[in-house]
Amino acid sequence: MIRTISQKEVTSVLRDKRFVLIGVIVVLLLVAAVITGIISYKQLSAERTIAQQEASNDFKDQPARHPHRMAHYGSYAFRPKSSFSFFDFGLDSYTGTMVYLEAHQQNSSNFSTVQQSGSLLRFGELTVAFVLQWLIPLLIIFLSFNTFTQEKEDATIKNLLSQGMTVGEIALGKLHGYLKVLTLILVPALLATFVFMFLANDLKFNGDFLLRLALFVAAYSIYFFIFLALCILVSAFNQYSRTALISLLAIWIFCCILLPKITANMGSLLFPAPVKAEMDALVHHAASKGIDGHNPQDKRRADLTKKLLAKYKVDSVSQLPVNIDGVIMAEGEAYSSRVYAEEFDKLADTFRKQSSISEWAGFVNPFQAIRYISMGLAGTDAAHYVHFLKAAEAYRYQLTQHLNHLQASKLKYHDKDTRLDSSHWKNYPEFEYRQPPVTFALSRHWISIAALLTWGILLLSLFRYLISRLFKP
Amino acid sequence: MEFVLEARGLCKSYLENRALKPLNLSLQQGEIFSLLGPNGAGKSTTINLFLGFIKPSSGAAYINGIEVARNPVEIKRYLAYIPEQVVLxxxxxxxxxxxxxxxxxxxxxxxxxxxxxxxxxxxxxxxxxxxxxxxxxxxxxxxxxxxxxxxxAKVLLLDEPTSGLDPKASNEFSVLLQQLSEEGTAVFMATHDIFRAREVSTRIGIMKAGELVHELRSGDMDANELEKLYLNYMHD
Known part of the structure; x- marks a missing residue:
């Protein structure tokens, strides 16, 4: 009986020209989003690979120089595109793509896509995630808002009920039928995506990639199921198609537009983040005056000098077997980096707190749950960005300390003229960023995953019960 | 002979208002029963009681010997219902x-x-x-x-089936009902069409204000006499 209803829904929908038109448009948008996504991925990742290569080569090809000159010459860390970023651009367009690495200070990342484009981009890009998160729910609404109300208005529901079917059975049949229709639309789109991904052949088809793909499909399937079940429930509850449509559009606007903005604003209101200049000043101050204000830079230097003189049992710094300039520089770098790392962790923590409100909102609004899961799987969320910044900072710190060490061990006290041979930087390892594995994304987004699963499981298990309670003849 | 459709003291009240006064009626296989009466006389109430869509206040309706109110799903196997407007x-x-x-x-x-x-x-x-x-x-x-x-179906329930049909379609419909009746289906219909009722039915009932006031075999009188009888009741 359920299969009969399901079959009837599939046939009816496929014969509805309006729906076929909307379906074709959505599939075309999806395919267009995949193609533009992959093209821009190829372009951006090629650009960044070349830029990174050039920056690394520039550093390596430096002639003989004083090591501290090299520390100031510095290098650049370019953030490579994650291979799934074409699916969901996430924050990628807004976050910086490059960090200048130099001694003494931690620069912020620069050159986001938005910074470099016209104002149009700020209205949003056509991405696969946009189509899947915003447009497919709309498609589901247009597909199924009148599934019960139409039958009530035409009195066909009486036919079904007078054949001895329960409302729950009818609803399950409808659910089954619409899921089939969605599959009919989305599977070809998914296959097309595969073909383009294969053609692009820049992507690394390793286990991690395939696992991400599988999780993507699973998460979005649950998301679509939630929307579909909600639509059928609303249609069962309403007596007229127009009220069902208006209710569902109101839910869509609330879930996909209003609530995300409200929770984001609440987040930045409740947990204000420091301004970049403020934070820089704080780090600078703490580094020169000491973290607690009682241990200023001059005193730290004097203490270090005293310690070294005592250790090597000599009277003046010029008699030391090591170059104290390098040692002091290394100490200063270590100290300021520690201060910076602490401040940076606080900042990252503030950002996490800000977004945690939106993440918990996933229990109210499945849209916000899928949004974080999707960004996380694509590697374009805040956590991945922070991961990159930390990797860049770690590289910067090691490079600077390497050069300080050269100064301490190979140069004499107050020697500002000696130049070290270029072989000293030729062999230093380049900056190579490795994206964290999929488990990183999953562990960062357990709230959203739990929210989405809760929605899915609750709706699946309570669907028949809710339908029979909510149904109004 | 067993009855495929039966009402025993079937009665339905809404608060003080008696929509159907105790009704006793039985149909054998192949019989066609037409229920005449003005709007609001209780014809549709009777049909809904046989369908199990509403519950009787007292008495009971039976389809194929099974009580409707207690077995609302089971009786649907023996019964087909065609509303005034068939929706597809x-x-x-x-x-x-x-x-x-x-x-x-x-x-x-x-x-x-x-x-x-x-x-x-x-x-x-x-x-x-x-x-x-x-x-x-x-x-x-x-x-x-x-x-x-x-x-x-052993029993066919019809609610005003010929209203809005053109004469040819109406005639085809009558022929079809007779065909079904010959094959043993019992037909129970509510109608305003005295002429069709007289032509197609084996028995006719006149209903007024929830009460079956007259019952006759359709061979007993011609259409004109039947109309006179009907109008007499309505003028009271």
Missing amino acids: YPNLTGLENLSLLSCLAGYRYNKQELRGLLMKAGLQSEAIDRYTGGYSKGMRQKVGIAGALAKK
């Missing part, structure tokens, strides 16, 4: 609508059998594979009758 899914063809109806009733037919049923119900063969969105009332009714044939 406009995006499906006549054949697909019938297939859906019979599947829900638990019968699986192949296309040839479904086609046969629709032809038997009098649907033109070229209409069978058209979407029912373009069907006339009479054509939709024929799909409904085919649905009754498909589930091998």
Whole structure:
């Protein structure tokens, strides 16, 4: 009986020209989003690979120089595109793509896509995630808002009920039928995506990639199921198609537009983040005056000098077997980096707190749950960005300390003229960023995953019960 | 002889208002019973009681010897109902609508059998594979009758089946009912059409203000006399 209803829904929908038109448009948008996504991925990742290569080569090809000159010459860390970023651009367009690495200070990342484009981009890009998160729910609404109300208005529901079917059975049949229709639309789109991904052949088809793909499909399937079940429930509850449509559009606007903005604003209101200049000043101050204000830079230097003189049992710094300039520089770098790392962790923590409100909102609004899961799987969320910044900072710190060490061990006290041979930087390892594995994304987004699963499981298990309670003849 | 449709003291009240006064009525296989009466006389209430859509205040309705109110799902196997307006899914063809109806009733037919049923119900063969969105009332009714044939209903309940039909369609419908009756289906219909009722029925009842005031065999009088009798009751 359920299969009969399901079959009837599939046939009816496929014969509805309006729906076929909307379906074709959505599939075309999806395919267009995949193609533009992959093209821009190829372009951006090629650009960044070349830029990174050039920056690394520039550093390596430096002639003989004083090591501290090299520390100031510095290098650049370019953030490579994650291979799934074409699916969901996430924050990628807004976050910086490059960090200048130099001694003494931690620069912020620069050159986001938005910074470099016209104002149009700020209205949003056509991405696969946009189509899947915003447009497919709309498609589901247009597909199924009148599934019960139409039958009530035409009195066909009486036919079904007078054949001895329960409302729950009818609803399950409808659910089954619409899921089939969605599959009919989305599977070809998914296959097309595969073909383009294969053609692009820049992507690394390793286990991690395939696992991400599988999780993507699973998460979005649950998301679509939630929307579909909600639509059928609303249609069962309403007596007229127009009220069902208006209710569902109101839910869509609330879930996909209003609530995300409200929770984001609440987040930045409740947990204000420091301004970049403020934070820089704080780090600078703490580094020169000491973290607690009682241990200023001059005193730290004097203490270090005293310690070294005592250790090597000599009277003046010029008699030391090591170059104290390098040692002091290394100490200063270590100290300021520690201060910076602490401040940076606080900042990252503030950002996490800000977004945690939106993440918990996933229990109210499945849209916000899928949004974080999707960004996380694509590697374009805040956590991945922070991961990159930390990797860049770690590289910067090691490079600077390497050069300080050269100064301490190979140069004499107050020697500002000696130049070290270029072989000293030729062999230093380049900056190579490795994206964290999929488990990183999953562990960062357990709230959203739990929210989405809760929605899915609750709706699946309570669907028949809710339908029979909510149904109004 | 057992009765396929029976009312024993069947009665329905809404608060103080008695929609149906105790009704005793029984139909054998193949009988056609027409219930005449003005709007609000209780004809539809009676049909809804037999369908189990509403519960009786006292007394009971029986289909094939089974009490309706206690077995609302089971009795639907023996019963087919054709409302005044047969509603079908406009995006499906006549054949697909019938297939859906019979599947829900638990019968699986192949296309040839479904086609046969629709032809038997009098649907033109070229209409069978058209979407029912373009069907006339009479054509939709024929799909409904085919649905009754498909589930091998013992009892057919009809609510004003001929209202809004043109004379030819109305006549075809009468012929169809007689055919069903010859095959043993009992038909119970509420109607305003005195002429059709006289022509097609075996028995006729006149209902007024919830009460069956007169019952007769249709051979007892001609259509004119029947109309006079009916009007007499209504003028009181």
